[in-house]
Amino acid sequence: xxxxxxxxxxxxxxxxxxxxxxxxxxxxxxxxxxxxxxxxxxxxxxxxxxxxxxxxxxxxxxxxxxxxxxxxxxxxxxxxxxxxxxxxxxxxxxxxxxxxxxxxxxxxxxxxxxxxxxxxxxxxxxxxxxxxxxxxxxxxxxxxxxxxxxxxxxxxxxxxxxxxxxxxxxxxxxxxxxxxxxxxxxxxxxxxxxxxxxxxxxxxxxxxxxxxxxxxxxxxxxxxxxxxxxxxxxxxxxxxxxxxxxxxxxxxxxxxxxxxxxxxxxxxxxxxxxxxxxxxxxxxxxxxxxxxxxxxxxxxxxxxxxxxxxxxxxxxxxxxxxxxxxxxxxxxxxxxxxxxxxxxxxxxxxxxxxxxxxxxxxxxxxxxxxxxxxxxxxxxxxxxxxxx
Amino acid sequence: xxxxxxxxxxxxxxxxxxxxxxxxxxxxxxxxxxxxxxxxxxxxxxxxxxxxxxxxxxxxxxxxxxxxxxxxxxxxxxxxxxxxxxxxxxxxxxxxxxxxxxxxxxxxxxxxxxxxxxxxxxxxxxxxxxxxxxxxxxxxxxxxxxxxxxxxxxxxxxxxxxxxxxxxxxxxxxxxxxxxxxxxxxxxxxxxxxxxxxxxxxxxxxxxxxxxxx
Numbered sequence: 001x002x003x004x005x006x007x008x009x010x011x012x013x014x015x016x017x018x019x020x021x022x023x024x025x026x027x028x029x030x031x032x033x034x035x036x037x038x039x040x041x042x043x044x045x046x047x048x049x050x051x052x053x054x055x056x057x058x059x060x061x062x063x064x065x066x067x068x069x070x071x072x073x074x075x076x077x078x079x080x081x082x083x084x085x086x087x088x089x090x091x092x093x094x095x096x097x098x099x100x101x102x103x104x105x106x107x108x109x110x111x112x113x114x115x116x117x118x119x120x121x122x123x124x125x126x127x128x129x130x131x132x133x134x135x136x137x138x139x140x141x142x143x144x145x146x147x148x149x150x151x152x153x154x155x156x157x158x159x160x161x162x163x164x165x166x167x168x169x170x171x172x173x174x175x176x177x178x179x180x181x182x183x184x185x186x187x188x189x190x191x192x193x194x195x196x197x198x199x200x201x202x203x204x205x206x207x208x209x210x211x212x213x214x215x216x217x218x219x220x221x222x223x224x225x226x227x228x229x230x231x232x233x234x235x236x237x238x239x240x241x242x243x244x245x246x247x248x249x250x251x252x253x254x255x256x257x258x259x260x261x262x263x264x265x266x267x268x269x270x271x272x273x274x275x276x277x278x279x280x281x282x283x284x285x286x287x288x289x290x291x292x293x294x295x296x297x298x299x300x301x302x303x304x305x306x307x308x309x310x311x312x313x314x315x316x317x318x319x320x321x322x323x324x325x326x327x328x329x330x331x332x333x334x335x336x337x338x339x340x341x342x343x344x345x346x347x348x349x350x351x352x353x354x355x356x357x358x359x360x361x362x363x364x365x366x367x368x369x370x371x372x373x374x375x376x377x378x379x380x381x382x383x384x385x386x387x388x
Numbered sequence: 389x390x391x392x393x394x395x396x397x398x399x400x401x402x403x404x405x406x407x408x409x410x411x412x413x414x415x416x417x418x419x420x421x422x423x424x425x426x427x428x429x430x431x432x433x434x435x436x437x438x439x440x441x442x443x444x445x446x447x448x449x450x451x452x453x454x455x456x457x458x459x460x461x462x463x464x465x466x467x468x469x470x471x472x473x474x475x476x477x478x479x480x481x482x483x484x485x486x487x488x489x490x491x492x493x494x495x496x497x498x499x500x501x502x503x504x505x506x507x508x509x510x511x512x513x514x515x516x517x518x519x520x521x522x523x524x525x526x527x528x529x530x531x532x533x534x535x536x537x538x539x540x541x542x543x544x545x546x547x548x549x550x551x552x553x554x555x556x557x558x559x560x561x562x563x564x565x566x567x568x569x570x571x572x573x574x575x576x577x578x579x580x581x582x583x584x585x586x587x588x589x590x591x592x593x594x595x596x597x598x599x600x601x602x
Contacts, residue, residue: 290528
């Protein structure tokens with residue numbers, strides 16, 4: 001179909017409507033990212049653009065192939081003098097696009113610290129929609145544990161609020177705060193996000209009425225923060241984690257006893273056995289059910305069915321997860337070695353190495369042995385000497 | 389690569405040529421942009437509703453329920469408002485989402501699905517039944533036939549009376565029937581799409597090597 005630039009002037013609003021359809025831009029941008037860097041390990045300004053478009057167009061699955069690739073490099077800026085001096089040859093093939101894509105190359109706009117945080121926060125939101133809680137938690141952890149100077153940014157506070165909720169949804173409790181966050185920063189987070197901390201406390205206490213009350217009191221806050229949906233999911237997850245806890249106390253009990261131990265306060269479930277069966281079928285609870293011969297007796301619920309015939313299937317699932325993990329690990333190791341090499345060639349590292357050489361007690365005293373990680377790649381003293 | 393224009397014939401051809409549900413999903417997802425443009429210009433409503441319902445079922449077949457939910461929100465609202473087919477898709481999704489097995493079977497069997505969509509509807513029913521059977525086999529150690537039958541969309545009353553045809557459906561999968569206790573003893577069924585064992589062992593070896601390296 002031909003395009004007539006004169007005719008389109010008569011259909012201005014239709015033209016703008018078309019151009020502003022965010023969905024249409026997603027596929028070309030994703031393809032462009034993959035073509036520039038098939039490993040997708042280099043963070044570019046296009047990454048953030050894609051993730052924002054996917055959120056805007058509600059096309060979350062389209063972002064997953066990019067989000068699932070670990071970010072290992074950022075475009076080199078002018079401050080990385082060592083790399084700037086080694087101008088890459090554009091026509092040759094490079095192992096990684098990180099060697100070619102620099103701020104000066106124009107392939108990516110200059111990426112700011114805030115944009116990098118936004119990418120991981122938006123990425124976490126996509127994982128939340130598709131209910132991949134572990135990955136969402138990982139992305140949020142990256143945001144909240146990013147280095148700060150004096151105070152935390154709004155993006156980090158938003159991430160911390162979501163981190164609390166996702167932590168409850170994934171684990172039924174607040175997970176340990178990442179060790180990289182200083183106690184001072186944690187105090188700031190907690191003071192700013194009090195309603196969320198209180199909600200987590202109510203959830204962990206196992207008191208459903210307290211949880212309901214906390215949800216009700218802070219309803220305007222959840223709404224303002226855009227977290228109402230997540231909070232409601234936390235409330236729904238409450239019942240599931242009650243049965244989780246029950247499994248830690250009992251090896252087996254009847255369904256009627258289970259109801260007594262963990263009564264459904266929400267009143268949502270009329271058929272408890274069906275509800276428990278749903279939890280087991282969706283792999284949310286590790287247990288089995290057994291109908292008795294006698295119709296008058298209650299169904300038996302057995303937790304931690306290790307050794308049962310179903311465990312073989314779970315082993316198989318774990319095996320495939322391990323294999324999948326091994327591929328990611330292998331890819332990640334390649335990038336770590338590359339980063340290791342770049343770090344080893346940096347001016348700061350060489351200066352530090354020289355300082356340490358002058359001091360008695362070994363060439364790497366006080367410094368990290370950067371070069372030794374890469375499976376046999378050791379930096380020799382004389383080579384470093386030549387470089388300086 | 390240029391896509392052929394979206395049409396009912398093209399949709400039928402995609403359905404017959406896709407070897408796997410993932411392939412079907414991938415091909416249809418390439419047409420979503422075209423569909424969006426067509427909807428934007430108030431194009432063929434029947435074609436659009438057929439495309440979106442095909443695409444919706446392809447989501448169900450690959451277990452992308454969250455994304456299917458989002459698809460129902462991406463479909464232009466003016467199209468959904470007066471379209472019973474797309475509204476039925478949303479009703480079915482709610483039942484699948486809530487794991488309401490009884491409703492899923494009822495909707496799949498009783499809702500008026502258009503003829504071109506029938507093969508996908510039937511395919512999903514078989515898929516849903518098999519998936520439920522796999523899950524059920526790992527959930528129960530002993531189960532009454534009427535309960536098992538209700539999960540699979542079979543006649544519970546007939547199963548309760550010990551109908552041999554229904555019982556055979558379970559015993560064919562390796563389940564054991566205890567006639568005295570009137571209970572079925574499920575045998576865990578491995579997922580049909582499980583990865584190759586030899587590849588897994590090879591993969592595990594590589595994991596160990598990587599762990600040794602670090």
